[in-house]
Amino acid sequence: MTRLAAHSRYPVRLSLNDTPVEAEAEPRMLLSDFLRHRIGATGTHVGCEHGVCGACTVIVDGMLTRSCLTLAAQVDGCEVQTVEGLAPSPDRLGILQQAFRRNHALQCGFCTAGILMSLDHYLRRNPSPREADIRDLLSGHLCRCTGYTPIIKAALEAAAELAATTEEKSDA
């Protein structure tokens, strides 16, 4: 049993986009605040802190996770993936990110990180989604700028492209 006392700080160690990171947190610190303000990974955004807007969505041990509804202490020792880990290299965008840019699937970009994480997670497991699946998946995210349809289009395009590239790979 581990007991962390209310007003003290404890080290939290986790793997962030395959890199080990560590910082201190009080038990009450949210994962969203921990990532943003302790680690400096500010790509994950906070829009409501009650689980509805989806801006803070990250992946923890393979599970889509609202980082605003998760304590930093809970993910000690876990693997966390965030938007900062999506691009293959700092100067290149991944297929999904490119599809977003091509389709103007973002405007202010505040909601985007969470949406990308949900899609990245989903498309890895469901290579040929229907539009209705994408709409269902993304109903857990709020975007105030785009009207959503370019996002859905980008997601479907990226899915097709990802399917094609994995086919190529498996052919090779």
Added chain:
Amino acid sequence: MAQPAARSASVDVERRPWVGRSIERVEDAALLTGRGRFIDDLGTPPGTLHAAILRSPHAHADIVSIDAEAARRAPDVAAVLTGEQVKAMTSSLVVGVKAPVECWPIATERVRYVGEPVAVVVATDRARAEDAADLIDVNYQPRAAVIDPLAALAADAPVLHDGFPGNLASDRSFSYGNPEQAFAEAAHRFSIDIRYPRNSCTPIETYGVIASYEAAEDAFDVLANFQGPFSIHTVISRALKVPGNRLRLRTPPDSGGSFGVKQGVFPYIVLIGAASRAAGRPVKWIEDRLEHLTASVSATNRATKLSAAVAADGRVLALDWDQVEDCGAHLRAPEPATLYRMHGNLTGAYDIRHVRVRNRVVVTNKTPTGLNRGFGGPQVYFALERLMQRIAIGLDLDPLEVIRRNLVPAGAFPYRTATGALLDSGNYQEAIAKAVEQGKLAELMARREEARAQGSLYGIGFTAVVEPSVSNMGYITTVLTAAERRKAGPKNGAQATATVALDPVGGVTVHVASVPQGQGHRTVLSQVVADVFGLKPQDVRVNTEIDTAKDAWSIASGNYASRFAAAVAGSAKLAAERIAHRLARVAASQLNVEPVDIVFAGGFVVSKRNPENRVAFSRVAALGHWSPGSLPDDAGQTIRETVFWTPPELTAPDDEDRINSSLCHGFIFDFCGVEVDRTTFETRIDRYVTMHDCGTILHPAMVNGQIRGGFAQALGAALYEEYAYAADGSFLTGTFADYLLPTTTEVPEPQIIHMETPSPFTPLGAKGVGEGNCMSTPVCIANAVADALGLEDVTLPLVPAKLAGLTRGPEPEPPAGRSSAKPAREGDRRLHGEGSASVNAAPDQVWAMLLDVTTLQAVIPGCQRVDKVSDTHFRADVTLGIGPVTGRYRADAQLFDLDPPNAVTLRGKAEGALGFGDAEGRITLAPDGKGGTKLHYSYDAAIGGKVASIGGRLLDGATRVIIGQFFAALAHQAGGAPAGGFSLFALLRRLANLFGGRQ
């Protein structure tokens, strides 16, 4: 690249321009990789403190006392400011009308809306600031509240500000043409009464302010995600009591959407500025979502009566507007602008020469209003376009035909409307014809027939809308009389600024004061300027951050009134052209040609006649730095040029109150087909067609992005979104689980059709496009739903239960033996109920228990203290909870009308961090003939504060459950069962704690 490779030896001087193409946005790479720089992503100076704001749970109350000692003593707290301290350090915000009224960013002596700031706590981190805010003890004396704008005008309505007698902040009447005669002579008169609800475009990023007071220079340095207009800069500096040059206001590189809303951050700039001054350190405040929904800002709600004088053929001859605008609890700058923004456009897309207007502005106990996408348009067009549909139905005409017969004639542009707007350009007839054809209206009509034949509730709606953009900074003075305006001095125009600079290696930098909120300004400016210099957009770097200490800006700067494409991008073009003009002279002298022979293309400055004769752009551009002496004498400097551009058409209101409120006027024609589900009464958008003429299109994908985004917000306004208040002023939609934004499963793809009639008044021919669907779509959907259900009146949002209530017949009677369900609430928000219980003890025993204070303390779970003020008056501190919800309350109860041991009335209230409640109950005891007691109770109760705004969904249920529990416990206790705990206070404390766990 556009040009074929074969041509690369020489330069393609005819290259296709970048403007008009949907190039990828320069903003996106950073945003897609988590490297955006929003306000909460930026570093703060070491030692920066964090603020939390304690807010009013009451809609209207006097602040009797504030005890902040415990908070001040709390660990890591640097300062606690109440209204008193803020008032001592600042002066009142300017109020938009002439009246002896003050407007503070924090409550002083009285709270006037739920969520109004009452204290600011500054501590080392946000959590600790909130801990300390919980320790502040505010004693309120509630007043009656008024939330409805018409009720606010009633003679006996509670008055919010003594300086606004009868809650009326402004009352102006206008007459244009001869409306009296038109109404007297017209064949028909049609009227409609509209209640436009409160809503807001709520960006996903909330407000943020980082303020730092620099005592040595008596100056403020503020970083805020403010969006303009920068006329507000003057309001802020005045309130902070520094001259404008001592308020350095900066904006972060990225902002998470605004839609007008982030104009409303300005009172918090004053508040956090004051906090920084008090704490002697930089202070940061990031608004949370509950604060945002409850108290940031909202669009105005409005009560409108609109009448039309109509000829037999459906031509509208005159309009009579009676608008009562509800600006909430304070008239904050720039209100009452929402009401006057549309003043020149009160006749919409129609050729109507006679107009009468009465505009009243009232204050009510709701959050103050401010900028919101559409800004006055949704309110006006909802009335006008609903009325057009009514006229069609009344005259048995096709609604589209009524629209057509009234349009401004195609050849009439520029067209001066009756109220003063100068409609710059357009061809509304052609636009409609195009939309009808490309949008396949005939098919949609057939679909309606078919659907109806199959028993579906299917309807079609139409709207024609003129979308104004680039506001005249003087329109708001229409609220003043001509005489008052003369006294105040002229206000008009709309200064746009843009700076283009060349660096020592010929790199081009553009700076504008447009404060983008996600619209991609940097991309469009790179296109515009690249075209002027014959470069590629990547060669042009654009900066859109504002720093009022260093950048060119003016009061019109900012991101509102869809002014970017029309005004700002045009100014950047002008600035680039000025430099290009000078560079052309430099190059002409180097290439030995005349300046008129010079073109900029493909990265070169080229002779048009002989494209081989050329010099690299970067060489010419760098010359001004490296060898200014070798520039031709008449060329002037070529390093940096700032253009200030204001359109001459934007004149001040004339003496007859005619006002050209906006520079450009796009045209929108929408139609849609909707189906209303017979079981659930949910509205499904079957097809939505939206035709836009926004002049020259600079970036088609971004224009469509604006249309889609506006459409989705408008869909929300039509079907889901409302800032709901209870009659007592309690706010009921404080979370995203109750303020419902549309999601992917609700928003369809609209069919977008374009036509381009350039504006003759803007440098690029562009007009604004950002707000149109917020004006056209809500009423278009409402018209379709009214058509589907055959309803005369519909109010937004089109909540299914509301539509069902309007449409369904009487309810099946309950089966015999059950009384028909009475509404638990009558008009007000008080909950009434009654019940009875059997108690295993004689009435006098039960009576004794009700009055025995010493046992009370022992049996109330979580009771810290009971004070007996008198035999019939008690106070107690209790901690209590339902499920996981717990809070601490101060309860006060009194007994009246004692009739021992038969009856007693109990009246009390409780107040705590989660809210407040008050209740009155009558308990009667009667022997049951078996030694026990039959206990009967009836009560009414009301709950408000945080619990109401977060848990509205479960409020009534919880109230009943708790009251039931109290009497069950009483029965239990009296029956000698194991101590379960009961008390008078149990009732009260639980009453105060009523809500459910909705997130």
Added chain:
Amino acid sequence: MKPAAFDYIRAEAVDEVLEGLSKEGGNARVLAGGQSLMAMLNMRLARPKVLIDIMRLTELSRIEDRAGAVTIGAGVRQATLLAWPELTRTLPLLALALPWVGHVQTRSRGTICGSLAHADPSAELPLLLVALGGEVHLRSTRRRRRVSASEFFVGMMATARAEDELIEAVSFPAHNGGRCAFREVARRHGDFAIVACAAVATPTGVRLTVGGVADVPMARDWPCLDGSALDDALNGFAHELDARDDVHATARYRRDLVRIIGRDLIGEVLQ
């Protein structure tokens, strides 16, 4: 909007949870998926002194299909159950209804038992438990007991669970191949139900369970009714539910939905 301070206990054995609950009593809260509790903490609606995180207890994360019942441990997330290959066969009603619980992103963390413990009157899982007549397995240092669905939900967000009890698991009687139907009306996809109804065929007829209307899910068993007898029965039931108005719907609207949807679902099941 940050939580008030609390101690955090990461339990590594069920006994630790039970001891923690017995020692801290009402001051402690079990932290499961956090999809309801964390939002309440953030809003400072709940201020427990201690949080006991049970999600690292592998012994609680089992789904067992045994002796005609499916037993689901406290650590089983909603998404895990939805992805369980036996679900459609053993609990077709849950396969129909689980996708209505929140969103993909909340089901991936939220637990089955957490939703039951929370007992929101509009939540789907309590309704399903009542519809199928399941049992909640409670455990404390004092005792172990099972409580039937109809006794477990005692009011709005109130259950028969004592403060020191952990919901260790929940069991649903498998209704292999049994006919069932589910329908929900919410303002938007993924919202809490305005009205949710489940109909399940019983040996003697049909059971209709309604959520979102009364303080707890309410069930009625009827023989095979149709025509006006069914209408009368549904109308009586709708009026008994004591529906309420709120910002999203009126009481009348809720009763209408119970009458109409109830009839449709019963029709489907009895067909």
